[in-house]
Amino acid sequence: MIKNYFKIALRSFRKHKLFTFINVVGLSIGISAAVVIYLIVQFDLNFNRFDNDTSNVYRIVTNYSFAGNPGYNGGVCGPLTVAVKNQVPGVDQSAPFFTLWETKVNVPGEHGAELTLKKEKNIVLADGQYFNLFHYNWLAGSAKSALNRPNQLVITSQRAQLYFPNVPYDRIIGREVIYEDTIKTTVSGVVQSLPANTDFAFTDFISYSSGNTVPAWKDNMQLTEWGSTTSASQLFVKLNPRVSPQVITRKINDLLKKYNPPKAEDKGNSQSFSLQPLANLHFSQQYFPFDNGSTVSLTTLYGLLIIGAFLLVLGCINFINLTTAQASQRAKEIGIRKTMGSTRSQLIMQFLSETFLVTLLAVIISVCIAPVILKLFADFIPPGISANLIHQPDLVIFLIVLTIGVSLLSGFYPALVLSGYKPVAVLKTQANSLAGKTRNAVLRKSLTVTQFVIAQFFIMATVLVSKQIYYALNKDLGFKKDAIVNISTPFKSLGTDKQQVFLNAVRNMPQVQMVSVGGAAPSSSNTNSTTAKYTDGKKEVKTDVEQKFGDENYIKLYNIKLLAGRSLQPADTGRAFVINNTYAKTLGFRNPADAIGKVLDYNDRKMEIIGVANDFYQKSLHSAIRPLVILQPFRNKWNNRTLHIALKPQTAGGTEWTTALDKIGSTWKNIYPEDDFEYTFYDEAIAKFYTVEQNTTRLLTWATGLSVFISCLGLLGLAMYTTGQRTKEIGVRKVLGASVGQIVALLSKELIWLIVLAFVLVTPIAYYAMQKWTENFVDRTPISWWVFVLSGAGMLVAALFTSSFQTVKAAAANPVKSLKTE
Known part of the structure; x- marks a missing residue:
């Protein structure tokens, strides 16, 4: 039976090649977007996962308020480290570290050769508590003693292979690494490098006590200055499960009041500490993880999920519209099958198997082109993201669920419609009346409007984001930035x-x-x-x-x-x-x-x-x-x-x-x-402030292009079908004197109304969404009316241009040929 289902499905595909092609392309685009977005979201949501319990790990951060204006710093003042360790009960562990910026590294070789690296990042001063709080796999050395004394050094396996190629990890212990030409350190441990999806991308851990022996480091750390805060100075703590974060926050702020007391006259100005959960580290826009780190907005990730869902829905809508539009062509087939004894459940399984085959083909195509898409966006997609079915079982599970879900979403309603035809009606040649019902069905129009709503939303979002970036890059910032x-x-x-x-x-x-x-x-x-x-x-x-x-x-x-x-x-x-x-x-x-x-x-x-x-x-x-x-x-x-x-x-x-x-x-x-x-041109450095927004624009541009393409692809298919159903009507109108322009206007009238309705529906939604997005900017461009008018007009032109290929062809056809087909 199943074999028969697939045989019939393949025959149907051969008979309706164009519609099958449109369905496969539409679903392939949607599924490809879903696969890539799944990889990105899954990568970011699994950031900073350690093999030990970190549910009670927090970072202490600093908050300011000046005359009502808030300020945020992911770092703390230098002396807080010792004060928390000695004076705050309820903190089981505390791990301070200080990030060094662009450090020169020299590694003497065994035979006189020397490796020199300039402006290296991801180098920190840390103590043994860091490795107690965040578990690493130790390849050589021990967390208990590796950073106990000044000028000791722990490196990651990736760095060990760079510094000491082909040297066993245990033989690296005791080797020398020199920083800034004069600071000599001795390797006391080697740890396994963390996965790519971590903000803790540190490679060199120099003992924290070394900061007291190097004057430049000591000046920067400011270990006695309660009034100075730098984001390079970080402090993580692990709380006792029986103590609430609110209690610890109050105790830490009591230390600030004790050693740096505010004055009663400081009206409108304040400084305080708060606890940031480790799970929030990668998603905080107010506090960067570290000087070398970056953050990802949860709103952005949710936005990506919405984009993927929208593109997937567009492909499914095309499938539903085109399948139900073909109802008249399969009506007699259904009537004969029912007359021969087929049950409705068997017909539903038949149509679902056809949908499954189309979806499976689209999934296979999507898996093949996903690596290409990742390379296309490689400049802002994290390098640790890849599409590898062999090493990513979660991706395989996602694809299976996606295939089944899309098959049911796309195929279930058309299967119900087609399998519900009564054999007596369809065998009495009422197929055209069925087609008429399909053409004017409320559901089909609703789905088409939904397509246009999604496409116009993307157009509006792209225009406004581009407008804000242009505003930011060209605004007078109060200083010269060119040349x-x-x-x-x-x-x-x-x-x-x-x-x-x-x-x-x-x-x-x-x-x-x-x-x-x-x-x-x-x-x-x-x-x-x-x-x-x-x-x-x-x-x-x-x-x-x-x-x-x-x-x-x-x-x-x-x-x-x-x-x-x-x-x-x-x-x-x-x-x-x-x-x-x-x-x-x-x-x-x-x-x-x-x-x-x-x-x-x-x-x-x-x-x-x-x-x-x-x-x-x-x-x-x-x-x-x-x-x-x-x-x-x-x-x-x-x-x-x-x-x-x-x-x-x-x-x-x-x-x-x-x-x-x-x-x-x-x-x-x-x-x-x-x-x-x-060297760096300063105007280019300013432009980098808006890298996230520029990447968002690029992503929205692609999403807009794909959504419009999918919508127009489905529209072209529907235009071909509906003009085919109205061939005789067009011929009669031409015989009675209708011009080509009048017929094209007649065929396009319904389309124009659907686009106008979509515009009316999407405008308030897009306005609200864009207003919320621009709230991320203290200084922002106004949401101009022309953004919406331009977007609506652009969608209308694109839709009319696409449908005109078929409507003009149908309107210009010889009416004699169309009337002979009766």
Whole structure:
């Protein structure tokens, strides 16, 4: 019986090749999208899974509020680590670590050869508690003793193979690895590398106590500064199951009040700690996992699931519409089968088997093209994602469930409709009346409207997201971003003559307009903040402020406008700074000029306000402008590492910038022969703030194209069928004098009304969804009316263009031929 079902199904496919092709293509696109999206969502939802119980593991994070504006930092102040360990009962384990940024690594070889790696990331200072909290598989060494003493080192298996190729893990113990040319460490352990889907992608673990032996590391860690917070300093804790997180949060904040007490005058400003569950680490948009990490929005993942579901539904709708539209062509077949004794259940199984074969073929095609799709989007799909049926049994299960689900969703209703025909009616040649009912069926129109709703929603979303990105990339951020190059000088050269020699050489190049040396650019992903206090005799305002470091050219180079006072001068180092207008308002000055000359307590120093700068965005448009100080670097060498180079305007078609970069690169090689020359155009760095949104636009563009393609594909099939059913009617109308344009308008009238109805339904839904999405931006573009009009018109044009291939052909046909077919 089953064999007979499939034989009949294959015969039906051969007879209706075009409709079968449309169904297979539509389902293949939907299933391919579902497979790829499943792989992405499954990969992200399984992030940070360790083989031990981590349900009670939390990260301590820092929250701020300044004049009603919230601020967030995934790090903590340095002394909190020891305080929590010694003074907070209920914390069973605590694991601090400090992330090092772009570190040079030298690995001496056994026979004199040396491996040199520059600007390496994923290197941290950690202690043994880290490996007690997060279980790794130890290949050599032991968690109990591996990081007990200064200058000990634990590396992952992947890093061990790079540092010491073909050396057994047990023989790596005791080998030497040198950081920043002078910091010698000894390997004390090797652990198995974690899977790709983890934020804990660290490769080198240097003992935490080494921070006290290396001056530069000690300065950055700020182990005694309760008022300074850096995202590089992380603290994870495991709570006793009998103690609630709320109790621990209160105790941790009691420590802050004890060692860094707030003043009663600090109205509107606050600082506090909170606990972030490990399970939330990868999905938090407010707190990045680590300096080298990234986050994924759960909303984005749910959006991907919706996109996949929509594309799958579109393919299923095509199948249902085209199958029910063919009812008249199979009516007599059904009548004869029923007359010969076939039951309704047997006919349902027959039609479901046909649907199953189409779905199975679509699944096979989808599995074949899924790797191609992954490569197509490889630049923003995590590298650990792959489609491998042999090593991914969960993917096989998903495909089986998907095949059965799509077969039932697509085939069950058509099977009920077709199997429900009465043999007496269909054998009395009432097939055309059946076709008429099919053509005018409410369900078919509803499904078609649903297709257009989905397609128009994607079009509207794509246009608005693109509009927001264009707005973000072209908005005046409060500073100059074009024709500026950022270069980080080697750590070892800081404070030496080499940096000054390089700086002077660049300044003297004819293509260079100006050079500044300092820390991060005005807008960057790095957050460096501290606490400052102002007292005017009546009240005291204590505020967490963000810091930007630069020399006397910094403000001028970035064209940051001064509202009052003057810019920085060399004599201001360590004694004066420029603040932004937001900070001036926080301090209570409505007029920026009133803040000039006021003195603040800043990092145990008295600092005078010499200027008030116009507000500029310190991060992307996602974040609000925070209180800020701009000062010349002192104390910490890291704040004097970045060269900001403004190039002179380039002539049209000129090569001045290329020449300048070549000269800078040659000078770099002469002064730093061991270090690679790397630079970043600042406007490109700004654009990277919106990588997620740009990827979203790209994904939406593809989803829009596919949804419109699937919808138009189904529309073409329906147009071919309906015009075929109305061939005689068209012939009669032409004989009576109807023109081609009138007939095309007649055949397209129903389609236009369906698109208009879909537009009316989708517009409020799309508006609400887009309004919620733009709430992620503090500064956002308005949702313009033309976005919806353009999207609706675009869908209408695409649909009419697709259907016109068949309607124009039918309208232009010779009526004599159509009337002869009677």
